[in-house]
Amino acid sequence: MSQAEEKISPMAAKHAKPSLSHSQVSEMMKRLFRLTPSEIRSLPSYDDQNFYVAPVEGGEYVLKIMNAEDSKNLALIEVQTYAMSFLHKNGLPAQTAMPTTSGQLMSLEELDCGNGCQKYLVRLLTYLPGTTISKAPVTPQLLYETGKTAARMDQILQEMEHPHLSLLQREKFIWSLSNVILLEAYVHLYDGDPLQEVVKSVIHQYKTSVVPKRSSFRQCINHGDFNDLNVLVQPDESDGYRICGILDFGDMNSGYYIHELAITIMYMMIEHPNPIEVGGPVIAGWESVLPLTEVEKECLYVLVLSRFCQSLILARYSVTLQPENKEYLMISSRKGCHIFRQLWELGKEQVEKVWFQSAAQFSDRK
Structure with a gap:
């Protein structure tokens, strides 16, 4: 469950959830991470959009596209991303974020998911089997x-x-x-x-x-x-x-x-x-x-x-x-x-x- 109640209004929240196609995911993986997906599948989510991605280059990842409202809270998500890494370094099995080609742990992308162009925060996280x-x-x-x-x-x-x-x-x-x-x-x-x-x-x-x-x-x-x-x-x-x-x-x-x-x-x-x-x-x-x-x-x-x-x-x-x-x-x-x-x-x-x-x-x- 995510920051469902930190929305601006019910209507804003209604159209905040992203709905990317597999082709959009593939393009984003290549452009942001220089990875070519051989497999993409949707994962369930409360108000974001998550994809399991296996690139031909190896490895397994979760591409997480935050909803448009939460994507406005860049600094907050930065803290959350850091916390995952901090737990991982201290021996707990949390995901970590992979850097983009420009070395950033997240990227704000302007996309049209059918409700006009909105900005969505994108992160590529390590996939945890289980x-x-x-x-x-x-x-x-x-x-x-x-x-x-x-x-x-x-x-x-x-x-x-x-x-x-x-x-x-x-x-x-x-x-x-x-x-x-x-x-x-x-x-x-x-x-x-x-x-x-x-x-x-x-x-x-x-x-x-x-x-x-x-x-x-x-x-x-x-x-x-x-x-x-x-x-x-x-x-x-x-x-x-x-x-x-x-x-x-x-x-x-x-x-x-x-x-x-x-x-x-x-x-x-x-x-x-x-x-x-x-x-x-x-x-x-x-x-x-x-x-x-x-x-x-x-x-x-x-x-x-x-x-x-x-x-x-x-x-x-x-x-x-x-x-x-x-x-x-x-x-x-x-x-x-x-x-x-x-x-x-x-x-x-x-x-x-x-x-x-x-x-x-x-x-x-x-």
Whole structure:
């Protein structure tokens, strides 16, 4: 998920997504990178356009064409691109950007995708083989590794220095867990849906039980979208899976460690046969790197519910802008609605009991 809510207007957002043809991609690869594609195939994306490209010269790449609105944020994307490289240098499996023939890591291209000429930011990223964690058997051990990786990632990002780091503040960025209250402007999208009352209740709990405690949270830089489609895995030697890729840094923002954990738990629930059991091993993995404070533990349940609210509401909003992309936009929402309701009905005390007892047991076995 990208900066969907930093659009100028709904109409601008509606026509911001690029739609290049394969011939345009081929021309761009030759002109910008002196590479001749032997294979090009489209990859799914929320509001950008991604292509897998295998050139005759060798190697495998992802050509990423940013949507026209986000392409205006050159300095922000520069920070995101640098962060990927910084994680890669520090031992985490993130993509890195390939330089153009002029030595730049990105190029602003003026293209006509059927809505008149617009400028789109283009990057060629290394291709990471693997399958999304959404398609792998999500064992407790893999969930533990996911929590551990998320914590290590935020720990490393906190050490990063860059002249434009302040741009990650993103005060009105609606995907930030600091900005859950901004969802109130979109609650009407659930008019007539019984889930609307649950959404309103969660936002109220966020206001009353999370916001007053936020000053006690430990600050960091969040990846912000550590979801089941942005984490790649490969089979390991012990018949399990290991994490081999972290994708999509478009939602990076200045936040708090507990936000990343809440986001990770929420998305790892989506494909799990028993979603409530996800929290324990993810928390255990996280705490093997960054033990939680009592205040962070106290707010985790509401923050997980709050991320569900963001995902469900903003997917519904995005469908109004891109009805033709409904299938991809609603991936998390279909199962998410059921899990969200289940979490809410079980209640904070019961869910926390499952999560923290399981986390303690998992840690004891390590």
